[in-house]
Amino acid sequence: MVMKTLLSVLLFGILRFPLLSISQTRDKASAVSSANQEPNPKKEEAAELRACAQMVLGGFLQVSNMRDQRFEGKVAEPTARCRGGQYAVQFRTTPWVDWSRYWGAGDSSSLPTGFLSVKGAQLRGVTGALLDLEYQRVELIKFNLFDNSGTYQNYISGSGGVTGPAVKTWPEMRLPKDNPYYLAVGGDKEQVCKGDLIRARTLTGICNDIRNPLMGSAGMPFARNVEFETTFPDVGQTTLTQNRHGGRIGLLTPDPQVISRKLFTRLQSNPASCNAGFGLPDNSLDANCDYQKAPFFNVLAAYWIQFMTHDWFSHMDEGHNAPGGYMEVGCRSKLVNNVQTSLTPDEIQKLGCRPGDEVDKTYVLSDSPPGQFTSGGRAYLTRAPKTFANNNTAWWDASQLYGYDETSLKRVKHDPQDPAKMLLELVPGKSGPGYLPILLPTDPVQPQWNGQESVAFPDNWSIGLSFLHNLFAREHNSFVDEFRRQTAQNPNADSGLRNPSDPKRVIRNKDVTPDELFNVARLVVAAEIAKIHTIEWTPQLLYNEPLYKGTNANWNGFLGPDDRDVPKALSDVMAHSLATSKNGKKETQWYSVFTSGPGIFGLGSTVSHYDITNPNDVNGGINLFGSPFNFPEEFVTVYRLHPLVPDLIEYRDVSKDPNQIVEKVPVVQTFEGKATDAMRSRGLANWGLSMGRQRLGLLTLHNDPQFLQNIRLPRLDTPTQQIDVAALDLIRDREHGVPRFNEFRRQYGLRQLTSYDDFVDETLPADSPARRQQMETVAQIREIYGTHICDSSKIITDAQRNLDGTPINDCLGHPNGSIIDNIEDVDTVVGWLGENTRPHGFAISETQFVVFILNASRRLYSDRFFTSSFRPEFYTQLGVDWVTHNGPGPQMMEVGEPNGHRQPVSPLKRVLMRNIPELTTELQQVVNAFDPWARDRGQYYSLGWKPRPDAVSDPAFKP
Numbered sequence: 001m002v003m004k005t006l007l008s009v010l011l012f013g014i015l016r017f018p019l020l021s022i023s024q025t026r027d028k029a030s031a032v033s034s035a036n037q038e039p040n041p042k043k044e045e046a047a048e049l050r051a052c053a054q055m056v057l058g059g060f061l062q063v064s065n066m067r068d069q070r071f072e073g074k075v076a077e078p079t080a081r082c083r084g085g086q087y088a089v090q091f092r093t094t095p096w097v098d099w100s101r102y103w104g105a106g107d108s109s110s111l112p113t114g115f116l117s118v119k120g121a122q123l124r125g126v127t128g129a130l131l132d133l134e135y136q137r138v139e140l141i142k143f144n145l146f147d148n149s150g151t152y153q154n155y156i157s158g159s160g161g162v163t164g165p166a167v168k169t170w171p172e173m174r175l176p177k178d179n180p181y182y183l184a185v186g187g188d189k190e191q192v193c194k195g196d197l198i199r200a201r202t203l204t205g206i207c208n209d210i211r212n213p214l215m216g217s218a219g220m221p222f223a224r225n226v227e228f229e230t231t232f233p234d235v236g237q238t239t240l241t242q243n244r245h246g247g248r249i250g251l252l253t254p255d256p257q258v259i260s261r262k263l264f265t266r267l268q269s270n271p272a273s274c275n276a277g278f279g280l281p282d283n284s285l286d287a288n289c290d291y292q293k294a295p296f297f298n299v300l301a302a303y304w305i306q307f308m309t310h311d312w313f314s315h316m317d318e319g320h321n322a323p324g325g326y327m328e329v330g331c332r333s334k335l336v337n338n339v340q341t342s343l344t345p346d347e348i349q350k351l352g353c354r355p356g357d358e359v360d361k362t363y364v365l366s367d368s369p370p371g372q373f374t375s376g377g378r379a380y381l382t383r384a385p386k387t388f389a390n391n392n393t394a395w396w397d398a399s400q401l402y403g404y405d406e407t408s409l410k411r412v413k414h415d416p417q418d419p420a421k422m423l424l425e426l427v428p429g430k431s432g433p434g435y436l437p438i439l440l441p442t443d444p445v446q447p448q449w450n451g452q453e454s455v456a457f458p459d460n461w462s463i464g465l466s467f468l469h470n471l472f473a474r475e476h477n478s479f480v481d482e483f484r485r486q487t488a489q490n491p492n493a494d495s496g497l498r499n500p501s502d503p504k505r506v507i508r509n510k511d512v513t514p515d516e517l518f519n520v521a522r523l524v525v526a527a528e529i530a531k532i533h534t535i536e537w538t539p540q541l542l543y544n545e546p547l548y549k550g551t552n553a554n555w556n557g558f559l560g561p562d563d564r565d566v567p568k569a570l571s572d573v574m575a576h577s578l579a580t581s582k583n584g585k586k587e588t589q590w591y592s593v594f595t596s597g598p599g600i601f602g603l604g605s606t607v608s609h610y611d612i613t614n615p616n617d618v619n620g621g622i623n624l625f626g627s628p629f630n631f632p633e634e635f636v637t638v639y640r641l642h643p644l645v646p647d648l649i650e651y652r653d654v655s656k657d658p659n660q661i662v663e664k665v666p667v668v669q670t671f672e673g674k675a676t677d678a679m680r681s682r683g684l685a686n687w688g689l690s691m692g693r694q695r696l697g698l699l700t701l702h703n704d705p706q707f708l709q710n711i712r713l714p715r716l717d718t719p720t721q722q723i724d725v726a727a728l729d730l731i732r733d734r735e736h737g738v739p740r741f742n743e744f745r746r747q748y749g750l751r752q753l754t755s756y757d758d759f760v761d762e763t764l765p766a767d768s769p770a771r772r773q774q775m776e777t778v779a780q781i782r783e784i785y786g787t788h789i790c791d792s793s794k795i796i797t798d799a800q801r802n803l804d805g806t807p808i809n810d811c812l813g814h815p816n817g818s819i820i821d822n823i824e825d826v827d828t829v830v831g832w833l834g835e836n837t838r839p840h841g842f843a844i845s846e847t848q849f850v851v852f853i854l855n856a857s858r859r860l861y862s863d864r865f866f867t868s869s870f871r872p873e874f875y876t877q878l879g880v881d882w883v884t885h886n887g888p889g890p891q892m893m894e895v896g897e898p899n900g901h902r903q904p905v906s907p908l909k910r911v912l913m914r915n916i917p918e919l920t921t922e923l924q925q926v927v928n929a930f931d932p933w934a935r936d937r938g939q940y941y942s943l944g945w946k947p948r949p950d951a952v953s954d955p956a957f958k959p
């Protein structure tokens with residue numbers, strides 16, 4: 001009964017907006033604006049409302065039971081018309097998702113003019129978009145989980161009377177005999193973590209899930225989000241992959257360096273002033289490297305995501321790939337008349353690539369042939385033909401700061417004066433709490449890291465990583481300081497902390513040991529980082545109203561932070577009803593939808609009579625949907641975001657005029673040890689100001705940094721010691737067997753492209769310069785990947801079908817025997833960079849986004865420290881409050897209502913002001929720390945590039 005009531009509360013919660021808006025606007029019909037017609041808003045509004053009625057009568061879209069009959073982000077005509085009018089209907093035939101053209105999903109121009117109820121249209125559009133996204137998430141959870149560690153057969157066939165998606169523990173996630181904690185968790189009996197192992201985040205990531213101790217720990221295999229049979233397409237494991245690529249692709253085919261030089265290079269108006277990304281002597285202001293800039297996202301955001309990836313995953317181990325020699329990396333061939341032909345020396349010189357470059361191969365965890373099994377009359381592989389280890393913990397545990405194995409731990413320095421703190425040292429001439437110490441020769445260090453700060457994850461060190469590591473080391477210490485302050489005031493007060501080995505004992509503030517406090521601070525910092533990422537970085541990356549609502553719902557829930565009673569009840573139901581169900585359908589289909597109500601963060605943490613010795617309470621808030629958590633290879637692919645980085649940093653001095661750019665510092669001069677020098681000599685505040693104000697690079701073709709194409713890595717014992725990182729992005733994906741772009745989209749439930757021309761944004765006017773530019777790029781793609789005569793007898797995929805239900809064949813809807821584009825061969829990175837049709841304010845493409853929908857949610861769902869263990873028993877009461885309020889004391893509210901929302905001061909803004917007080921004045925007017933700081937945000941999700949009133953003299957705003 002309770003279930004039923006809650007069910008209707010939620011369904012109503014999701015549905016009520018469209019229904020309400022219909023009834024609100026039914027009597028107020030007005031005009032229209034449709035292509036090739038006189039605008040008549042009255043008619044249009046009336047037509048939309050009729051379409052809404054038709055949509056409602058049509059009932060709910062069923063979540064598909066078949067992989068090849070998915071939603072694909074495309075809706076029926078009445079739905080499109082109801083939610084976005086003629087504009088949404090008009091582009092339904094493109095491969096791109098429909099919701100981006102709904103009312104209110106863009107800037108203020110996405111709102112109708114002349115309608116009687118603009119608000120009604122906006123609600124229909126925005127809630128419609130959220131519904132589409134929720135369908136996608138439900139289907140992604142249902143169709144895209146492929147664990148590589150041996151559990152997949154159970155997932156398909158079920159185990160012990162439980163359907164696959166409802167299985168919750170796996171033998172493969174037990175600690176092996178050689179693990180030092182093997183006996184502590186139960187040895188060869190049932191394994192359940194307890195005592196000290198469950199109190200905080202462990203070094204290697206074991207015991208986050210107390211019944212699957214090994215899950216997410218360092219060294220576990222990367223998972224997949226695509227059918228195993230579709231991985232490693234160049235090997236042609238199946239007839240489908242053979243048919244799809246016709247023997248045309250390989251590790252170095254098409255040539256990755258040629259692709260990089262032709263499709264990734266940033267075009268320069270004055271190459272001499274860029275100097276291949278090396279700028280000019282003395283950081284001269286005359287230097288200039290053109291790059292395509294995102295007006296709503298800053299350089300800090302670029303480094304933030306590098307900082308995040310160093311927490312989540314790594315194919316490399318201690319700065320190296322596999323030992324045993326180097327491999328070539330291209331600059332050898334190009335396509336001539338659809339035949340790969342050697343490059344001439346002249347062509348090599350013109351391209352600027354290097355045939356002498358070589359690199360170490362990726363580490364392989366297992367390449368023995370995978371097992372096979374049949375279920376329901378279908379044959380399956382038990383895992384991908386090759387697997388690779390994630391050498392980091394997959395948890396969002398701030399392991400880049402705190403360590404993920406014994407070696408990295410040695411680089412993490414505690415303050416000897418107070419071991420609860422991170423060691424920071426004072427730097428001459430710099431005020432404040434100090435800077436991270438530098439690596440010592442006695443630390444585990446690779447030659448390329450010499451002179452860098454001592455941190456757990458030191459690889460590819462940059463000025464942005466230095467900034468963020470120093471910032472969060474300071475934040476760690478700020479938390480400890482506040483705890484110590486409160487302890488001094490109230491030594492006997494209950495800290496909230498409990499020890500599961502002695503659960504009744506109240507641990508008073510003064511009883512908390514330095515070790516315990518260090519671990520609590522780690523929990524708090526990791527949760528703050530997760531919160532910043534979820535509700536500050538992501539809504540700025542995806543700058544529109546549906547995503548603002550969606551990302552906040554992931555954290556707080558749709559029902560909002562002010563209405564905690566309903567979320568509490570829902571959260572209990574989630575933890576104790578659906579999440580313990582033995583029915584996989586309930587588990588996946590409804591759980592995700594229902595958690596949109598209370599939000600994921602803190603799920604299961606509010607059950608009454610919470611008992612820290614009861615695994616059902618401690619672990620009860622997580623949901624794994626039948627597949628152990630780790631990131632898939634496909635996730636790494638969509639984080640190859642090197643175009644975000646500019647070649648030159650526009651350096652400013654906070655103590656002088658923040659509106660003045662005083663130097664142009666080449667990013668390559670802030671790489672590895674040089675980052676540390678630059679940080680210490682110029683200081684956190686100046687780098688913060690500089691990176692906060694500068695726009696980052698758009699994720700698009702022709703926008704990779706020049707310096708990364710030419711970077712020198714002295715660790716490589718190769719003829720050039722150089723590497724083109726943009727080309728390497730393609731090679732690594734091919735080594736890891738990531739499907740090429742078109743099949744990648746089909747696997748994720750997005751619509752396929754049928755020609756390179758689909759990359760052109762059809763919503764642009766035919767004669768616009770942007771569209772012409774896109775067509776030129778399409779011609780280059782065609783030149784590189786080529787064409788072939790298609791054969792309609794060759795079926796190329798089982799992931800989707802044509803709209804008429806027939807299998808998709810080599811001709812992709814074109815007549816048999818016609819010449820078609822080799823769109824199937826396009827590398828995934830090339831494809832998603834090439835997507836020109838994107839939702840408003842999307843710094844990424846829709847293909848990348850769909851990967852995030854699934855994995856960003858799972859990163860929260862799977863982690864008990866973000867769900868049922870977000871409790872004072874683990875975090876202390878101060879810790880819980882700190883994460884909830886974005887720092888000490890009560891919640892602080894932002895001035896005004898940015899984009900129509902009353903909201904707390906955002907978490908990173910608070911972290912910055914707390915730990916780098918020199919930035920307070922600059923940050924006062926900033927709403928989101930990842931929006932270029934001096935930008936006037938204008939009205940409703942504007943992407944305009946205009947200065948705020950006190951920054952009109954900033955040259956960054958000059959045309």
Ligand code: HEM
Binds near residue numbers: 313316642667
């Ligand atoms: C100064 C800036 C940067 C430098 C010098 C740099 C350098 C590199 C290099 C040399 C590799 C290749 C490792 C290999 O496979 O052998 C790499 C990989 C990678 N980089 Fe960057 N990078 C930078 C910024 C970024 C940023 C901003 C991102 C954004 C997320 C990023 C994401 C990645 C990812 C996802 C990989 C693959 C990692 C893996 O396979 O585990 N990088 N980078």
